[in-house]
Amino acid sequence: MTIHIAQSGDAALKPCTHDYQVNCGNCRLNSICLPLALESDDIQQLDDIIQRSKPLQKSQHLYREGDDFQSVFAVRSGTLKAYKTTDDGREQVTGFYFPGEILGMDGISNNSHASSAKALETAAICEIPFTSLEKLSALMPNLQRHFFQLMSREITEDQQLITLLSKNSADERVAALMLSISGRNARRKLSATQFRLPMSRVDIGNYLGLTVETVSRVFSRMQKMDILQVDNKEIKILDADGLRAMANLSG
Amino acid sequence: MTIHIAQSGDAALKPCTHDYQVNCGNCRLNSICLPLALESDDIQQLDDIIQRSKPLQKSQHLYREGDDFQSVFAVRSGTLKAYKTTDDGREQVTGFYFPGEILGMDGISNNSHASSAKALETAAICEIPFTSLEKLSALMPNLQRHFFQLMSREITEDQQLITLLSKNSADERVAALMLSISGRNARRKLSATQFRLPMSRVDIGNYLGLTVETVSRVFSRMQKMDILQVDNKEIKILDADGLRAMANLSG
């Protein structure tokens, strides 16, 4: 049903020359994405190894667990989820990826992707072939440093999620996710208080270790407390302090 | 009470020249540690940047959350735990580190350690100054590659833990941890079936998102089922298949 387009021979991800061509130099995400901290000369070199391609349609896969690892990917627009499937068929969502964020780094260790990545809505992706990135990193200390930092950030974020899952209640988990999404929107100069959730309640539950029903109940509760206005996927934060109090985060 | 010895001016971690001097070339862990995949020439260069020091005593800190990040560390002997403290004072253990394993990589992203690391028993540590490692990585493609892989492995392991916390029962979590420790012992050519746990039940609970009581009950249950023989911290795996069945892992 969904088309697997990360295979090398597949048409969908082949470089193409349509009007959605962008380069790192003029991309408005370059201050939060991989080019961060690079000189414009260096950005040009990075840009040369990056492959852009036809957008991914909703529910198409960027890669699947077990695929050969060739590249890491930057989100240019849209949202993706990364997830693993347990062998009893259940799904663990390990992360959501918004524009400017990098995914696929979990494939480096075994030269094979440790999770699958799927578009939650139409998404434009920059593909960064890893061997080229390695070579370039050896030449550009800033790039090497920055990529180490990106991987390290992934680690600290996973640790935050571990803490959240292990120590926090359903209310706290959902509140923390709303704050995270709000913060990531703000980083992209979008509204921190009003946004559309790209993922379903099921995905939220799978990410936070909760069932759909519980997620739904938490949203209802937040609505009743006038912390959030929830209209299906449209979210409006009415009381940011209340939301932070509810999240009760650790740091 | 515990002495904080990661500070630069402190005596405890200063390089010293006692009989516990080892180098990467003759270290019996070099096939699973950072030198993996390096030529002996390269190992020598790596060795030159590594600082060895007086062992850490039980419950001493290697670094604390918020400390300036300077180095990553390799465990030469003993065991450490990494943990974060939530601001309501509770502790989340994010990992246990056995000989040959690298810790501290979560500090790269912010130039400040994102967690604390504490010795669970006397432990010998190799300190690897990160700026030196970066420079060396730029010169040695194999080292760069290997360090990327180590970070990526940390990510995939964190994702496994996320899945474990989010989807598995208390029995499954404890069984999975026993299998993990068993496997890591085997990798160091130690017994996969009989070992001494270096950590307390409280630490196990904090790692697995369970209370001490629950951990204790799981051990009792496993003992009753003749899967494990448990004598305080001495563990003997009696039925490895049974243990794997109990862990019911995803992959």
Added chain:
DNA sequence: CAGCTACCTTGATTCACATCAAGGTGATTC
């Protein structure tokens, strides 16, 4: 626009693990 499908919400019941409570064991200290 009727009918389907995917997704979301709400309520009733159940259950796995937390919490509360008490006692046991072994190591260290004076």
Added chain:
DNA sequence: GAATCACCTTGATGTGAATCAAGGTAGCTG
């Protein structure tokens, strides 16, 4: 060798979220 402390075990009770169940809503499709 009595006392203290840190750690572990076991039992009784409580509770937050899962599960089971049913109905609602919105977007597609023919």
